[in-house]
Amino acid sequence: MAASSSFFAAPIPNAYHSSSALQRPQLCLFSKRFSSVTISASSKVGDEVSASIGFLGLGIMGTPMATNLLKAGCDVTVWNRTKSKCDPLISLGAKYKSTPEEVAASCDVTFAMLADPESAFEVAAGPQGAAKGMSAVKGYVDVSTVDAPTSKQIGERIKETGAMFLEAPVSGSKKPAEDGTLIFLTAGDQPLYEKVSPLLDIMGKSRFYLGDVGNGAAMKLVVNMIMGSMMASFSEGLLLCEKAGLDPSDLVKVVSQGAISAPMFSMKGPAMIQSLYPTAFPLKHQQKDLRLALELAESVSQPTPIAAAANELYKVAKSNGLSDQDFSAVIEALRSKLGHQTE
Numbered sequence: 001m002a003a004s005s006s007f008f009a010a011p012i013p014n015a016y017h018s019s020s021a022l023q024r025p026q027l028c029l030f031s032k033r034f035s036s037v038t039i040s041a042s043s044k045v046g047d048e049v050s051a052s053i054g055f056l057g058l059g060i061m062g063t064p065m066a067t068n069l070l071k072a073g074c075d076v077t078v079w080n081r082t083k084s085k086c087d088p089l090i091s092l093g094a095k096y097k098s099t100p101e102e103v104a105a106s107c108d109v110t111f112a113m114l115a116d117p118e119s120a121f122e123v124a125a126g127p128q129g130a131a132k133g134m135s136a137v138k139g140y141v142d143v144s145t146v147d148a149p150t151s152k153q154i155g156e157r158i159k160e161t162g163a164m165f166l167e168a169p170v171s172g173s174k175k176p177a178e179d180g181t182l183i184f185l186t187a188g189d190q191p192l193y194e195k196v197s198p199l200l201d202i203m204g205k206s207r208f209y210l211g212d213v214g215n216g217a218a219m220k221l222v223v224n225m226i227m228g229s230m231m232a233s234f235s236e237g238l239l240l241c242e243k244a245g246l247d248p249s250d251l252v253k254v255v256s257q258g259a260i261s262a263p264m265f266s267m268k269g270p271a272m273i274q275s276l277y278p279t280a281f282p283l284k285h286q287q288k289d290l291r292l293a294l295e296l297a298e299s300v301s302q303p304t305p306i307a308a309a310a311n312e313l314y315k316v317a318k319s320n321g322l323s324d325q326d327f328s329a330v331i332e333a334l335r336s337k338l339g340h341q342t343e
């Protein structure tokens with residue numbers, strides 16, 4: 001890899017890094033001639049990185065993340081199972097390869113943003129998976145939301161090739177992905193974390209380094225377990241308002257003023273009242289995250305009755321055809337008779 005050795009050697013000063021507006025990473029130079037980018041990041045001002053970047057998985061999240069890398073001038077090669085989703089990126093200057101293996105073989109660092117543990121493993125370690133194209137001095141960064149055991153398996157397959165591995169699931173939805181304000185929850189090879197930090201800073205506003213592989217995955221599941229329960233509780237509140245003769249719009253305003261305010265309630269509440277669920281975070285993924293969080297809780301004997309109840313609601317919503325709607329559509333599981341059904 002054409003990265004300077006100092007890029008791998010620097011210690012991590014803090015587990016948490018936040019990019020303020022003044023500190024946002026800036027692309028200083030893009031040289032097509034040398035097929036490289038020079039990136040100056042907040043934490044490593046002046047460092048130069050030359051890297052070709054692979055991006056596997058161009059769904060709701062992968063597309064804007066890869067787009068931001070391209071717009072910052074990075075040399076990006078893309079792959080997606082459904083090839084047509086690569087076209088907008090190709091029109092912005094991305095290269096295309098027809099398998100994850102070929103992407104990994106042609107890039108220094110490859111990011112993957114896949115739907116679930118099964119697809120993340122398949123793309124990383126399947127017959128034409130990225131591991132087949134990896135070798136020493138390359139890196140693989142899995143930003144999908146998966147469980148810790150799957151992440152460890154992916155990490156093992158990648159590291160068998162001599163390459164480095166970082167798990168880096170993100171908190172933040174479609175809009176933060178578009179705005180480059182995601183929160184990265186990383187764990188794994190520290191030198192790779194250092195290497196890709198300027199790239200994470202293009203796609204996100206903050207990053208945490210949490211140690212061994214599995215810790216980032218677990219932290220992401222805890223966060224999304226809380227989020228799923230919050231949305232289910234908020235849904236109950238909106239419907240209780242309606243039944244009690246109160247205006248649910250007033251609830252959204254009241255909640256926004258106090259200690260339980262959350263951007264999610266203000267952003268999604270008005271649409272939920274109109275039964276509109278434009279998809280930012282698909283409901284099927286929220287249910288997947290609750291299921292995986294419950295497995296995590298089980299593995300450490302931690303009771304999570306609120307999350308277990310919320311999970312049942314998301315399952316009802318899924319079985320009623322709402323998988324691809326936004327996760328706020330879970331409110332539909334509480335309307336009328338739906339709440340009494342199970343999968």
Ligand SMILES: NC(=O)C1=CN([C@@H]2O[C@H](COP(=O)(O)OP(=O)(O)OC[C@H]3O[C@@H](n4cnc5c(N)ncnc54)[C@H](OP(=O)(O)O)[C@@H]3O)[C@@H](O)[C@H]2O)C=CC1
Nearest residue numbers: 057058059060061081082114115119145173174280281285
């Ligand atoms: N949306 C959100 O707000 C957030 C999502 N996440 C997490 O990020 C990940 C991606 O989410 P998102 O972009 O919303 O999901 P999407 O459903 O929009 O995209 C999923 C991606 O995975 C690919 N994929 C699915 N199954 C397979 C398979 N068997 N083999 C190869 N590729 C496959 C899809 O390819 P194809 O196009 O061919 O279907 C697509 O590229 C998930 O783990 C999710 O939990 C994390 C934070 C926020």
Ligand SMILES: O=CC(=O)O
Nearest residue numbers: 170171172173281
């Ligand atoms: O995983 C979803 C998110 O909004 O974060």
